[in-house]
Amino acid sequence: MANKRFNWGLLGPGRIAQQFADGLASIDDAALYAVASSNPERGKAFAEKNGGEKVYTSYEALVNDPQVDAVYIATPHTMHFENTMLCLNAGKPVLCEKPLTVNAAETRKLIETARGQNVFLLEALWTRFLPIYAQIRQWLDEGSIGDLHLISSTFGFSIPKDKDERWLNPELAGGTLLDMGVYPISTSQWVVGQNPESFGAKAILSETGVDLMTSGVLKYPNGVISQFTTSFLSNDVNDMFIYGVNGYIRIHANYWAATRATLSVNDTEITVNRPVRAGGFEYQTEEAMRCIRAGLLESPGMTHAQTLANMELMDHIRSEIGVRYPFEQ
């Protein structure tokens, strides 16, 4: 029997929201039902372009619409806590952009609320749900490259140096760690299957006090080291390499959005391509729908405990590199 159409509501129709809408359009039994924006023109234009039936100028009104089955939150990091709390308290399942919140204390409260209210909550770490990552998982599980010892990655883009943009704005929890660092941290967590037991980090800070570049080294209980750099200063190679004693796996750029990976063992290489159906967000959206329909409160692909561990680590790294946001003083 066909599923009932799944109605998504969207808060904050900005840049990344379009990629969510593109992915959603490729899912047969789901639709962008409602859009809420503080700016009526922006909300209307986004809904018209993407087939949204309803446009709200208040986030509360969307969340209280009984036709909305789940909400995707695409506002800046600093608003995720308040927006997600609004949804959870109204009993609406949430797929919220990364990072789930700006610190672990907020994440802990959201997880407690989701469980208390019996409502699904997922941080939108779409990378884990991409088809190429299923191939990488298979190579790792088969032990193709032997015991792992090193993960190495760069995530760097030269961004416009506009102080008002959220990237450099401390009031909006700017900086590379929260924006990009979630990818190497959560992908390493996914590869190793553990959380780091120790770390080191160095950063270059902006005049506004956020990190323009952060380099981190994570050490896992099983001995694996993950070294990563996130940067607003240069256009980097943006591959991830996973090294084992018998060879390596290369996740081709951009590794967090990858469609291609190479397995290299004893000088023999196999490259696999796994194109995405739309922009790539469709897989995490399908996973959220699958979990919600099954009555789950979290996705086994990105659990609450994993999100919380990553937020705790980012708190510690921020403390190490000296990034403290004004709203945390």
Ligand SMILES: NC(=O)c1ccc[n+]([C@@H]2O[C@H](COP(=O)([O-])OP(=O)(O)OC[C@H]3O[C@@H](n4cnc5c(N)ncnc54)[C@H](OP(=O)(O)O)[C@@H]3O)[C@@H](O)[C@H]2O)c1
């Ligand atoms: N998964 C990914 O690959 C990916 C990529 C990029 C970004 N992201 C995440 O997505 C989130 C949004 O990023 P974005 O670049 O799309 O943001 P954006 O375009 O700057 O803004 C998105 C929406 O947030 C609201 N907003 C923007 N600036 C605001 C401010 N100063 N105060 C209050 N509300 C504001 C607006 O909502 P209204 O229309 O309601 O006013 C806007 O439409 C971030 O948390 C980011 O980490 C994820």
